Amino acid sequence: MKSAVENLNPTRVRLTVEVPFEELKSNLDAAYKKINQQVTVPGFRKGKIPARVIDQRFGRGAVLEEAVNDALPGLYQSAVEEGELNPLGQPEVDITELKDNELLAFTAEVDVRPKIEIPDYSGIEVTVEAAEVSDEDVDKAVEQLRERFASTSVVERAAAEGDVVKIDLEAKVDGEVLDDGVANGVDYTIGSGELLDGIDDAVTGLEAGATATFTSELKGGSAAGKEAEVKVDVTSVSARELPELDDDFAQLASEFDTLDELREDSRKRLGQSKKYEQATEAQEKVLDELIGLAEIPVPEKLLEDEVNTRKHNLINHQLAQMGIDLAAYLKMQDKSEEDFDAELKEQAEKGIKTQFLLDELVNTEKLNVSQEELTEHLMRRAQSSGMSPDQFAQAVVEGGQVPMLVGEVARGKALAVVVEAATVKDSNGEVVDLDDEDETAETVAADAEASDDTEVASAEAEADKPEGDKPETDKA
Known part of the structure; x- marks a missing residue:
């Protein structure tokens, strides 16, 4: 077998391969054997049909096609190894010449890894943010922990920012209630921004049993991105109570005995x-x-x-x-x-x-x-x-x-x-x-x-x- 490599561009090559026909003998034998198992000819037992009879009855072309298809992957791989290539993906193969008992020639175009010259990277210099922890950062972390240990209690008054309201929601688009547009018993903290745009203004000032409607663009579901008319029913209003920031809170929320130790651990983290x-x-x-x-x-x-x-x-x-x-x-x-x-x-x-x-x-x-x-x-x-x-x-x-x-x-x-x-x-x-x-x-x-x-x-x-x-x- 002879092969040559032509660089079409830095990432693609064309292999040209010529194969003497004698190198296809094992593939031809395998092709005759495979066809023998697949066809029947009167007067011959299955698998015992002579090659000349197969050629006469089914054509030499069918045998050559089977043999070439069987041989091409191995021939291509040999050409890749001979050319010391690193192919990416499957090749596009084209048989350019097939002369019975003489020659098989084909080309294969394939993407390859480009040759890369590693640049001198010793002079690279970059600037990053300083890893500083401010007192404000610690305060924020401790406050977030404090929020997690907040308690709620039902109140008989209008809802305000920071309160937790239990609500039922119903969304309509073009006057029709959406199949996935109803939700009941949702707990929502006013001001958290965790639900629909406009809901904070709608529920602020409402007491338990009150209803409001507002329009909002839906962020998910079957009508995502569409404007919807949303009805919200407030079923209860609860005030959130935060624990005092003291040593008792540190013992409740962590393994530390004092608030100072908790703050120091937060700074470290x-x-x-x-x-x-x-x-x-x-x-x-x-x-x-x-x-x-x-x-x-x-x-x-x-x-x-x-x-x-x-x-x-x-x-x-x-x-x-x-x-x-x-x-x-x-x-x-x-x-x-x-x-x-x-x-x-x-x-x-x-x-x-x-x-x-x-x-x-x-x-x-x-x-x-x-x-x-x-x-x-x-x-x-x-x-x-x-x-x-x-x-x-x-x-x-x-x-x-x-x-x-x-x-x-x-x-x-x-x-x-x-x-x-x-x-x-x-x-x-x-x-x-x-x-x-x-x-x-x-x-x-x-x-x-x-x-x-x-x-x-x-x-x-x-x-x-x-x-x-x-x-x-x-x-x-």
């Missing part, structure tokens, strides 16, 4: 949270700078597939669960569909570039993933998915996603290498020392990458399928 946010911000900005320094071509087909998959997932999973369609979502976001598509394409392109670049860094820096690192990453992913580690691990193994997780960890380590070499300062001009940057780098790298269904790893897995799993090629 807020500091840790801000440090994590600071590390995440630093890694996101360093990644953006790194991508900006590198020349990273993106295969058009891969980008198109990624955009389509992201859009499909949003519409059919996230928005479907919310009970709204894309038009309603865009209205809520105050975006045109053109702006939305452009934003989606930009995100998808960044995701693909991130994976290309960090994978190249993994190879350049010769970074490996240990079993301990993989286990820790699996535990974090399980926690974020809401599954137990055992359930998540089983799903990963059954779905063949272990290489994907290994890739996530490796790319996180690659990003951490770049962040370590970069200069990170806070808004006060102080150099930031980032702790546990591998863990946050994994999160940043994974968030920036392509979506699960069409990420580059999936495209490569598709290209690496066993021969029997590959689709049939087009024939000339």
Whole structure:
């Protein structure tokens, strides 16, 4: 077999392959055997029909077609290995010449990983927010905890801001009550903004047994995005009472004996949270700078597939669960569909570039993933998915996603290498020392990458399928 590689552009190649006919002998034998099992010819036992009879009765062309289809995946894979290519997805194959007992020639066009030169990233410098915790931050955290321990008691007066009202709701659109527009016994805190726009003004000043109507744009359900006439019946009004901020409250709401100890613990927790946010911000900005320094071509087909998959997932999973369609979502976001598509394409392109670049860094820096690192990453992913580690691990193994997780960890380590070499300062001009940057780098790298269904790893897995799993090629 002879093969040659032609670079059509930085991300696509054309393979030209010529195969002497003698190399197809095993495929021809297999084709005759397969046809033998599928057909019957009077005078011959099933499976014992001579090749010349098959040629006469069914045509040599049928045999050649079966043999070529059987041979092409292996021939293509051999040409890929000979050309030292990293294909993405399935090839477009065209048989250019088929001479019986002489020659098979075909071309295969396929997207490939581009060759990327890692830029000098030692000079990257970014600025992040200072991880400072103010007294106001502590006050807010303690007040939120205090809100959780508030008690309520029914009062015989008009409702005011901060009160909890128990209400029944009925929404109409075009004069018709919606099937999903009725809700009874809803507890609502006036001023919380957790229900429909306009409800605070409608219920403020009402006593138990009173009714009001108002108009509001529905945020979810079958009529999401439409104006509705909403009737609200107040069945009770309750005042909220907050506990005193003293040592008794600290003992009630925490494991601490004094309010000062509770406040100090809140300050510590807020500091840790801000440090994590600071590390995440630093890694996101360093990644953006790194991508900006590198020349990273993106295969058009891969980008198109990624955009389509992201859009499909949003519409059919996230928005479907919310009970709204894309038009309603865009209205809520105050975006045109053109702006939305452009934003989606930009995100998808960044995701693909991130994976290309960090994978190249993994190879350049010769970074490996240990079993301990993989286990820790699996535990974090399980926690974020809401599954137990055992359930998540089983799903990963059954779905063949272990290489994907290994890739996530490796790319996180690659990003951490770049962040370590970069200069990170806070808004006060102080150099930031980032702790546990591998863990946050994994999160940043994974968030920036392509979506699960069409990420580059999936495209490569598709290209690496066993021969029997590959689709049939087009024939000339």
